[in-house]
Amino acid sequence: MGRVIAAGVALGLCVVLLGAPPASAQSGSAPAGSLGVQASIDRRPIADATVPIDPTQQVELQVMATNTGTAPVKVRSVRLSGVALALTFFAYDTTAPFEVPARGTVTRTFVLDLGDLAGQATGLLPSSVELLDAQRATLGEATTVADVRGSIWSVYGVFGLAMLVLTILAWLASLLALARHRLAPNRWRRGLRFLPAGFGTGLVAVISLSVLRLVPPEPAIEIPVVLGAAAIAFLLGYLTPHPAPPAAPTAGDGATVRLPVPSTQEFTR
Structure with missing residues (x-):
């Protein structure tokens, strides 16, 4: 029984450690023409802030992408995701292609329906808003901490x-x-x-x-x-x-006690 329990805990730890996403564009290998991203949720800037998210309400996500390169960058979709213990507990992709011109800035606003988020997460989760290209590579991201008002049974x-x-x-x-x-x-x-x-x-x-x-x-x-x-x-x-070493058996524990057998000389006396 103890080994089964230990295996269950170890399995949970392995899932956490092995569930880390592979290195992508955001970890130092960004593609040419990567973007700077600023985002706000319900008109609240997410940088260095804790953003409350109520799954019962629609969320207005505003993204401002800045291209400092010399070539235009095409964005295919926007992703809002939350990660904890190296596991992604929610992710919402919105396909909305647009192009950011060289040395230009583009602002886009999206309305997200997060109704099923209540069954996915609750509490404080590190989150990010990412801009993705056609190959699902990250062009740029803005990070924050989301205060998800979900259910304990998520x-x-x-x-x-x-x-x-x-x-x-x-x-x-x-x-x-x-x-x-x-x-x-x-x-x-x-x-x-x-x-x-x-x-x-x-x-x-x-x-x-x-x-x-x-x-x-x-x-x-x-x-x-x-x-x-x-x-x-x-x-x-x-x-x-x-x-402690095992105790030696005693007479009270049911052990067999051998009595000395009198010799024939003692009977002749």
Whole structure:
């Protein structure tokens, strides 16, 4: 049972770590003629701000693209997306082709219907507005933090609840093995036994801070929290006492007690 729980927590961690999007134009390999992007949602600039998004209301997205190059750039679509723990929890693409002339600026306004966002995410999520070309490469983007007024039963909320349940079970399995003296004699193996519970604790902490609208799950925060919780759990397992050796059987435990047999000389006396 403990191995199954540990595998579940490890699987959740692997999904998070392996779910990171591949490097694209926004990470330093931008195509020729990339654009500078400024955006506002409901007439609120998103730069260095937390933007509330109510899924029950339509959202007015205004994008201003600036081309500093010497050739015009063609934009095919605009994407609004939100990411947490290296996983994309919502993404909305709007196809609206337009061209930004060389050394020029173009402003476009879109009305987005985000009605199903309530079932996808809730809380604070790092988000971005991207301009994409015909090959879906990023021409430019503006980043922000979205305060999504979604449901706790959204995909993001259910993911957090599932990690909470798995983490509690992982701790119970490790502590029960400790109480029953079933941990490995080797200290490193005992530390590894507690490691999945630590990873789960870090993930739950990051998601909880996000859902409670306290701290967004940005890499500069989520990585130290997850690794710190894992290190603490490993240290706790490493410092647990050595499992007690099995007690020798006694008469009270049902063991067979052999009585001395008198010799024949004692009977002749």
